[in-house]
Amino acid sequence: MCGAQPIILPTAASEGFRLTAEHLAAGFRLAKSPKWVILNAPGNPSGSLYSETDLQALAEVLRQYPEVMILSDDIYAEIRFNQEPYQTLASVAPDLAERILIVDGVSKAYAMTGWRVGWGCGSRSLISAMTTVQSQNCTQTSTLSQLAAVAALEGPRDFLAERNAIYRQRRDAALHVLQASDKMEVSRPEGAFYLLPQIKTSIDDQSLALDLLEVGVATVAGSAFGLPRHLRLSFATDEATLVEGCTRLVRALEAYS
Ligand SMILES: Cc1ncc(COP(=O)(O)O)c(C=O)c1O
Structure with a gap:
């Protein structure tokens, strides 16, 4: 502008x-x-x-x-x-x-x-x-x-600590599913509510993000952040949905060499 x-x-x-x-x-x-x-x-x-x-x-x-x-x-x-x-x-x-x-x-x-x-x-x-x-x-x-x-x-601020405990639990639940896959590498973030796995398959991140939509999983291609071969996943959703989404992601990655 x-x-x-x-x-x-x-x-x-x-x-x-x-x-x-x-x-x-x-x-x-x-x-x-x-x-x-x-x-x-x-x-x-x-x-x-x-x-x-x-x-x-x-x-x-x-x-x-x-x-x-x-x-x-x-x-x-x-x-x-x-x-x-x-x-x-x-x-x-x-x-x-x-x-x-x-x-x-x-x-x-x-x-x-x-x-x-x-x-x-x-x-x-x-x-x-x-x-x-x-x-x-x-x-x-x-x-x-x-x-x-x-x-x-x-207003009261004590809910912030409660929310952080819930975010931490979601982060760890998602990491538990993702780290079991040998098709990606993902580290443990210290704040915010995103995971940023590096994808270790032949498919590029933008095509992968599009393919994932077909199985009902929305991610952001790392290229949008100058990080090709990465995906950004948000864990600002409930744990069951999150685990299901991560499981679908892991399963989808099995299709690529
Ligand atoms: C780093 C960062 N700054 C600022 C914002 C702005 O948020 P909003 O426009 O909802 O105030 C966002 C939203 O995603 C963000 O990720």
């Missing part, structure tokens, strides 16, 4: 699909006039989290480019499967806070996708510029949706 040219930085399964300081620095060397860096953790589609050390290393690189803004997409922050406190760039490197825009919303933790409410937390000047653009748009977030989001954020 703004004429910017995205530079997609590579991540690798061996590094838990985390952006490394080396790759970030290489990206800056490629960019003619870098404006924004976009970070997302827990990641869609990888479910990866960053440790304080990982974020410190990224902050070190970002300090060398003081004109660059950072969008920190923390929308899956509440969906994590370990007991560690959540680390985000703004808390680990408060000196960068003026340059960071945190984006979040009620779609994930509160399962309120249809209400269409998200928000940004950033410096006064940035939020003021965003408000100028937003106020001239012809679509806005309805008052009803905003009130629903306030109720979600101000």
